[in-house]
Amino acid sequence: MITFDQLILLYRNTAFSADGSVNRLHIRDHSVLETLKLIDTDDGAFKDSGITIRDSSDQLVLSGTISVEISPPRSGLGSLARNVEGLLAAPSHRIKEPSRFYLFSERFAYNDADVPESVxxxxxxxxxxxxxxxxxxxxxxxxxxxxxxxxxxxxxxxxxxxxxxxxxxxxxxxxxxxxxxxxxxxxxxxxxxxxxxxxxxxxxxxxxxxxxxxxxxxxxxxxxxxxxxxxxSEFSYEKIKSKTEEAINEYTNKIHKTFHDIQNQVMGVPVATIIIATQLKTATTCGVEFWANLAISIGATLFVLLLSVAVYNQLMTLNNIEGDLRRQKEKLNREYATVADQFVPLYIKLGTRIIIHRWIMRLIIIACWSGVGLTWWIFLRLSTPEPWACF
Known part of the structure; x- marks a missing residue:
């Protein structure tokens, strides 16, 4: 039976054409000649080799050149490809290098000592x-x-x-x-x-x-x-990841709760604004209109004052959460420095969320106290008598 190593001798002495249809094979020595004669006379060798001799048998002489058509041999013998890209065309060759192969662009066989960069x-x-x-x-x-x-x-x-x-x-x-x-x-x-x-x-x-x-x-x-x-170090990566994610979820809920706790008071601000805008009346004497306007203005001030206390308390809570996050991040960098970079971005996102919540609360208080100032200005404009003259 013909072997792949015998075919490699033929490949090395072949000038391959660009389209692979007609190639010129030089019969350099007796080994090449004997292999060609085997292919020419033996049907099994001819089928296994994938080589078709286009010239007549009498042209098979030492130092001669013949035309051959070369196709890939039987898969059990080895693999023939133009280059590495051609070798990768077979799925099995992408996961495991074939035991025997030849690349005719690189003129490289599987057992050559001088290995090209592509291989x-x-x-x-x-x-x-x-x-x-x-x-x-x-x-x-x-x-x-x-x-x-x-x-x-x-x-x-x-x-x-x-x-x-x-x-x-x-x-x-x-x-x-x-x-x-x-x-x-x-x-x-x-x-x-x-x-x-x-x-x-x-x-x-x-x-x-x-x-x-x-x-x-x-x-x-x-x-x-x-x-x-x-x-x-007796710490499981999954355990660290799980603990960190639990802590992040806990802090996220705490940050959300700081706004949720004062949500009802904040929702009352638009209602109070409507009441003030519709209930203030012109007061020409120290009568009912004057005292009603005064009560509304004092009520709005007390409402905003109590809301300010609640917001201040939540801001202090955010400061505490921010401090805890900072300590947790420092601990992570100190004790688990090898993987800290994977989890630090989560703490940075929470820090950004704290900043946003803090500014939202500040803007709410600024808007409310601005409304209080506007309420007293309107009260004074609507009251003809001097306020202290009515006491």
Whole structure:
């Protein structure tokens, strides 16, 4: 039977045409000649090789050149492709390098010592996929896809092109391999890696997930290493995440409650405004109109005064919450510095919300006291007699 290594000798001595239809093969030595004769005379070798000799048998002579049509050989023998991009056309080759292959653009065979840069990048990507597969719940080598389980379920097809291989940095792949294939705490490490893969890629379109992973590989490895450092320090990454999220929810409810507690009083401001605007009358004497206007003005002042006390109390509560948030953030940076950057933005958002609530309350008080000032101005304008003359 013919072997792929015999075919490689033929490929090396072939000048491939641009369209691949007619190629010129130089019979350089006896090995090439014997292989061609085997293909020419043996039906099994002819079918397995994928090589069709276009010239007559008497032209098979040493140092001669013949026309041949070259197609990929039987898949069991090996793979023939123009370049790495052609090799990736087969889904199985995206997840695992074929055991035997030849790239005729690079003039490279699978066992050559001098490896071109394109193949080096391809092999680095294969190393990356093997490391990621350790964290996957299921890997389909025929469809070239993996399923990750953790906080949810995520399917990642290994879809990529030769141009995407530039994103794969060997040093980062080395770090991931050292992390995943070390036997100590391997189950915990792969669980952390799977969770980070899901968190990083879950919002991406399915067909773009692996490419997105390639461009964010440094981020993935860093987060995974940080998560393991927490575990190694007897702290679970998920536990820290859960505790932080609980604290954030608690503080969010507290901030919301500061406004909810005075909501009824604030809702009364428009009603009081309408009452004042419609009930104040012109008072020419110290009669009923004067005393009614005075009562309304005093009532509006007391209402705003009590509202101011309530708002001041809520502002003090916001200050306390802000202080607690600051201490929690400092503790996070101090004790869990390796993953603090992942949670600090949540505290920053709460701080921004506190600032907004504080300004809303201040604006409410400013508007209310402005209304009180306007009420007394109107009272004085509507009262013909001097107010103190009526007492």
């Amino acid at each position: 080096v990048k391809y092999r680095n990507t294969q190393r990356l996929i093997r490391a990621l597969s350790e964290a996957a719940a299921l890997v389909d080598p025929f469809q070239a896809e993996a399923i990750f389980l953790g906080p949810g379920r995520l399917r990642i097809p290994f879809l990529y092109k030769a141009t995407d291989l530039n994103e794969v940095k060997p040093a980062v792949v080395d770090e991931l391999e050292d992390f995943v294939f070390e036997k100590i705490h391997k189950d915990q490490k792969t669980a952390i890696l799977a969770s980070n893969v899901i968190e990083l890629c879950r919002h991406q379109p399915e067909t773009e997930r692996f490419r997105f992973l390639l461009t964010h590989l440094r981020e993935l490895v860093s987060k995974t290493q940080d998560g393991y450092k927490l575990f190694a």
